[in-house]
Amino acid sequence: MEAELREQLSSDLKTSLRNGDRVKLSVIRGVFAAVKNAEMARQEKMMAGSLKEHQITASDDEATRQAKMNAIAREVERISPQVTLDNAGILGVISKEAKQREESIAAYKQGNRPELVSREEAELAVLRTYLPQQASREEIIATVKQVVAETGALGPRDKGKVMPKVIALLKGKAEGREINEVVTELLK
Numbered sequence: 001m002e003a004e005l006r007e008q009l010s011s012d013l014k015t016s017l018r019n020g021d022r023v024k025l026s027v028i029r030g031v032f033a034a035v036k037n038a039e040m041a042r043q044e045k046m047m048a049g050s051l052k053e054h055q056i057t058a059s060d061d062e063a064t065r066q067a068k069m070n071a072i073a074r075e076v077e078r079i080s081p082q083v084t085l086d087n088a089g090i091l092g093v094i095s096k097e098a099k100q101r102e103e104s105i106a107a108y109k110q111g112n113r114p115e116l117v118s119r120e121e122a123e124l125a126v127l128r129t130y131l132p133q134q135a136s137r138e139e140i141i142a143t144v145k146q147v148v149a150e151t152g153a154l155g156p157r158d159k160g161k162v163m164p165k166v167i168a169l170l171k172g173k174a175e176g177r178e179i180n181e182v183v184t185e186l187l188k
Contacts, residue, residue: 005087005130006035023119027097027126034093035085043083047075091131091172098127135173140182143169148186156187 009028016024054068054075085093101124108116135143144166147153151161162183170179 005090009090009130023122024126027123031090031094031097031127031130034097035090038089038093039083039085042085043079046079046082088171094127094130095172098124098131101127132172135170137178137182140166140170140174140179141186144179144182144186153187156184159183159187162187 009031013025013028013032015021016028054071056065056068060068101120105117105120105124108114108120144162147162147165147169148158151158151165153159153162163180166179166183167176
């Protein structure tokens with residue numbers, strides 16, 4: 001699924017629109033909205049830090065005001081390409097959406113709301129088609145053992161050496177909680 005995820009989502013949106021697949025259509029639109037929100041938050045964060053020095057005040061004369069406006073325009077041009085999420089960022093958004101569905105399913109089951117459970121499960125199934133296949137516990141153990149051997153980790157104190165490397169290797173394929181459990185077990 002490394003082929004441009006944004007393009008795949010866009011293509012699937014059009015297909016689901018043509019086919020009348022309301023669930024998939026709704027989920028993909030939701031993903032696009034969440035991606036846009038993440039990009040806007042990222043842009044806002046980047047702009048806030050870099051534009052403080054160009055703040056226009058009432059005491060600025062016209063030339064100063066124009067110079068600051070030009071500086072702001074250059075800053076926007078510089079930052080804009082950095083704001084667009086890449087495949088990893090989009091996968092992060094989809095993963096977050098999937099996690100929200102899982103939490104909703106658990107809550108709806110507790111509240112005895114089977115109609116809402118089935119809707120959330122259908123949406124979760126669509127989201128999972130865009131996520132990489134999850135690593136099995138055995139694959140996680142093998143990866144942790146490999147990183148432990150590479151880093152020379154000997155005990156629980158070396159967990160800080162192992163965790164970041166394992167998380168980077170299994171990004172999107174395993175949850176941090178599960179990775180943490182395996183690392184803790186193997187470094188006893």
